[in-house]
Amino acid sequence: MAVVNFEFLIWVCSVFCLISVSVEFDPPDNYLIDCGSLKNTSVVNRVFMADDLNSRLLSTSQHIFVNTSSNSLSSTFASELYQTARILIGTSHFTFPIKKHARHWIRLYFFPFVHQNYNLSEANFSVSCQNFTLLRSSQLGIGPSIKEFSLNITSDNLVINFTPSADSFAFLNALEIVSVPDELIPGTVGTVDPPGYTQNLLHQALETIFRVNMGNKVVYPQNDTLSRFWVSDKPFLKDLNFVNFVSTADAVNYTSGGPSPEIAPSAVYRTASMLNSEFDPNTKANVTWFFSVDPGFEYLVRFHFCDFLSPNLTPGPLIFNVYINSWSVASNLDLSKQTSGILAAPYYMDVVTRASDNNKLSVSVGHSDVGNVYPNAILNGLEIMKINSSRGSLDASDSDIPHLQLSSKKKIGLIVASAAGALFILLVLSSVLFLKCMRRRKSSRVDINGVKVDDTGSIASASKAGYRFPLAAIQEVTENFSESLIIGIGGFGKVYKGVLKNETLVAVKRGSSYSQQGLAEFRTEIEMLSQFRHRHLVSLIGYCDEQNEMIIVYEFMGNGTLKNHLYGSGLPRLSWKQRLEICIGSARGLHYLHTGSAKAIIHRNVKSANILLDENFMAKVADFGLSKAGPEIDETHVSTAVKGSFGYLDPEYLTRQQLTEKSDVYSFGVVLFEILCGRPVVDPSLPREEVSLVEWAIKWRQMGRLEEIVDPLLAGHIKPESLSKFGETAEKCLVQRGSDRPTMGEVLWNLECTLQLQGGGGGSLNEKPELSLQTDDAKPLESSISTAQFSMGSARDIAGISMSRIFSEMMKAEMR
Template sequence: MAASRKLDANGISGTNKWSTVQLEDAIRSFSTEIIHVTARSYVFVCLVNTDSGTPFISALELRPLHNATYNTETGSLVLARRLDIGSTTNATVRFPNDIYDRVWQTHNWAKLISSQTDDYQEQNSYDPPSSVMTTAVTSTNATEPLSFSIGIEGSASQYYTYMHFAEIAILQANQSREFDVYLNGQKWYGPIFPRYLSTNTIFTRSALNGGKFQFSLNKTGDATLPPLINAIEIYTVLELLQPQSDQEDVDAIMNIKSAYRIERNWQGDPCSPPDYLWEGLNCSYNDDDLPRIISLNLSSSGLTGEINRYISNLTLLQSLDLSNNSLTGSVPDFLSKLSSLKFLNLSGNQLTGTVPPPLTESVGGNPELCASVSCNDNNNKKKYVVPVAVSVAALFVIIGAALAIWRRSLKRRKKQEEAGEIMVAQTRRTSEALESRKLKRQFTYFEVVQITNNFGSVLGRGGFGTVYHGYLDDIEVAVKTLSPSSVQGYKEFQAEVKLLLRVHHKNLTSLVGYCEEANNMVLIYEYMANGNLKHHLSGEQPDILSWEGRLRVALEAAQGLEYLHNGCKPPIVHRDVKTTNILLDAKFQAKLSDFGLSRIFPNEDDSHVTTTIAGTPGYLDPEYNITTWLTEKSDVYSFGVVLLEIITSRPVIAKNDDADKIHLSNWVSSMLDMGDIKAIADPRLHGDFDVNSLWKVTELAMACVSETSSERPNMTQVVMELKECLATEMARTREGSRSPQSNNAVNLMALNLHTEISPLAR
């Protein structure tokens, strides 16, 4: 720290006060830590001067955490204490020992015990450092409880506490360690059986409200050894009640700032908190709504260029002052369409052209502006003089020449039209010929019988009908026949044929041909030797699909779906994404299939189409099911369920012990609340996976199955995330087996943070 004076500054997370920093001298340092779930893709951190010295910061560090840890009912968590209980070195522990770079202070108050090995075996999602978990404290007397307290009498603070336990001694056959946790004299949790070098974390699920809280670890009657504890974390709750500005307004004003290179101290949230409103802005504050920008004053700000189109996105703007700048170009029509705009000042600029009628009184001081179209005509009359004195003889010469040219052009046009008709006919025939070559082969029913050897080999049966194995010119094919009793019927048959004739992608099944003859409707596909994904996840195959193999299948299926959404114009929504519709070829390449329910958006700019509900229970988007609005995010929901199946190999809808039906996403959510990610994974994988890739895929899947479509990622984002997960797993398998500690390593987020006021410190 570079100052030997008192400095008092307020740190604001987003729009809310986070902490007060007070530095007494240049020797002592100060740090504060918050665990905050961001509602947006960015975080504003502002240092505010409180008239005690210029605010400054030495370092700002961000670390990503698992979504399943450090959950609160409301608010964010500010660190009070994080203690390595029982340290043998009295040294602070942080990165690289802690993969999240949490700082663990040492604290001993009871009998110290430590492990005889540093080879830690198993972590949970909180991942406290192994060096912290291989030491502990226990009560001196085996019959005495181990007690500690948090909080202060009379305090209004709310607390969350997280206790980490692990057995660090190899117990003999006649030894046992078992204890209960008491809170203020009442049993709160237990019994706890700490496992050898395996982290177990217990925590307060709701905040402890105000005052002092006494915890006690009491040995049960069956135990021979006293209780122990390895580490503890204590946080206070910070309620962030001040809302952030409307996102569209924020995006608009940030784009305006960038376009005009505005050098004002415009940082943080534009409208919040009201005491630190951006210069030149006024905002509306309604208890029921987010703060909105209603006034923008950029007068005499050195603006150049045209009036920026992002101003039109400030939809509640009531006052706009752009006077006394060097703006050029025309007055855009969008200004007249701002329904709330009451005051507009564009004077003192260099604007040209005509003015939209409603704005004629707001553009004084721009000499080149015209209030109507007629002024352009007047200007033209001033600039150009049309000669009127032409001799009669010359006029006749000109008229005669024009008539001669006209006769010749008539003859030429007649010949061109005759030739054009011939060319159009030839072009039409050529186009039809080219189009017919693009179409897949249409087979007769007699040919289908030959291809399938009289329908001798059945591959499977579904809602559409029976699928048969066949050969076409020595190439294996799958032949799907429409059953007369099919609930999908002729409409879906036509839809699938039309769609597959126009889409081509390596991760979509290829249509070899079709047959439509009388009541016989048949689709002929490329043969997928390894069946569908559901078959490989259900345990029917003796060979278990590895974690890397599962990630590869997920990525390839996602790529096929992403092509339908973004590679096709207009976009296509599949409407029936599920594991039985993801097929695997001889090389286990995944391809999306069954497009009978797919819908093509009539207009690629449409956000949704209204349609009857269709799909498979369990995979069906709940928002679509309620509103009948089909969007690309409906496929994202279904794909999220597929990801959960890939992770767990569990059924999408299962019955619990009470015979109630539970959706797979609800089961995974309940397991994540317990913080044990490994319990979610398919047990047949036997832990052979990178834990971080498992976490990332699980979080991605849970984001995909969000109840609200706006909270789901799009398929482009899904593809990018899966590529990263696959790369992580492939790197692990290339390196060979690793220790549990290294298997839990993560890459820390690299940040490049700076302000626009001063240069970077380094």
């Protein structure tokens, strides 16, 4: 019988593991062209084909090649490619057959040299591909440059269009069309400002703005398996006194399941910039880099980390914070947890941020708030990629994209003509509107306690559920949007606490000019809340759309968001019974949305941050800006673009873009585990197997050990049968196939049973579940809250109570 040499077996397995992570990516599509050159050009280990051999790929009116004898390029990387160029007269198209439908890099090389017949710096043109505007010649500097873009190609041909302006031309020194590894660019990424949202990158175009190697070292393409150029971080550092440049000669441990060399080469992970250890440990310092960016765009930011320092740190461990601008990306990041304790194992992290109106983006790493941790922090590499605007442009923000390239005289003439035309139209419209308002003045005014108020609005005029507030009144109740009154920040903008003259508290949500949500979401939220009134849906008080403002006024919810009572805010934590009551209330609100009208309403953004708690901790579902009407009777789903929040998205909706009520059920299942465990849905600071709450919780649930991961504050306070029923309900909500998930009504029933199994005295929700409808609309709001009953569709939950008295008092006070 043969004796197994286990040491040899382990060595063989190790070799195979190393081979598996070191095999270089072989791109299915790989076009390299030296434009204007009559011969092939070798650049390091790659060959750029002669331009005349690739003329079949180009449709152009003339074939014009130019060259330069400039000696200033001798120290420039790939200087050989900048010696020649192709001139493009008239609109020209490069067409490349594509073998694999996937994301591709488009790298364009430019050097505007002077030729005897053409001064390339005078070229005026634009470049586009797949309905995306990639760049305009105004973006080119005076020296050599490479513009790198990545697009998801879903057709058999990739077409790049060069469009010169009138009386001008385009040029190009070299180009690459190269397949991108599938794992390099994620499909969706969470946002950091504001947090809690998600950006779908699947069909977006990206432009690499910065690719930076920390540690003051340049990484050249020959040291990167994907031929990327990484510049040194030193020019971007805010203060060199706060940083030490460190490096190691040891190998990087690319592990199975972790980042591969395609994510970043070992040369990046072997160098780092770290917080200067010579500083007083009590000094709260950060290492900060500043980058110039175009305002108005969103950016994908990728952080690269590799801890090769821990054995030499005294005292350890290496735990630190990461920031973009003033937003927290990661708090108390412990790299050892992310890499399962493997030293020198790489780790990377993606977020999406918005540059707003600032042309600077700052990135910082700094000291942790964890006690007894020495203030160390590192960063190994950074990539910043611009995401196309809503109009498909990467070269200018929406408001800056010109439709035509005009001469100065033409621009002045257009401005004068436009101004005159606009003035004429304005006078006509003003006259028409004045006459119309005079005719409608009597019929469109209502008497509210003796005060005449116009109840017509530009958006919600059909509804009497909310009133249009004048901007002056909104400014008064929020003390002119005082920062001291901010009670929350979301994707739409900031939320302020306001006090009406009759001392009624309200929440005022003011849309930001750079909000990810816009007019469509503003209109949707008003329309939805105007149609539906329910005890467990937040109530609309009014809105304002003056002077381009988008403001919504709600009833004030004294205890804020459910999320803030679960973790991270320091607010009082909730008991198990309180949590169950909140689950039931939220489920009732969602059940009403799904069944309370002829066509279901799908919330599409169910998460703990959108469940608000009043002064009695009663739950109300909020934020209907993404809501959408459900499918018709003869349809199974609504086909629509993916919108929602990272970590809560229904995977079936995410992959197929097919929205159903079961998408809300999935998101609610995530919230249930969030409530049970008292932790974020996604937490990059935890070990890899714990990062995703859903995967982690389902794993422990299936092992029959769910009690081991509940919120420590609940330990010993949950009856086993109640916990079992709750876990079963949450898991059923999270099955992959939407058709296999329960309805929200079935979820509600199971949650009511969970509360019954828990038992315990007192409270408003401890009676036996019943299915009969109970009509009690005549009771005042306060009474109906305190006597809430279990029911699948209780009419008592429907806020049929007239709000006219409340509105009357508000408007009487505000419209004087």
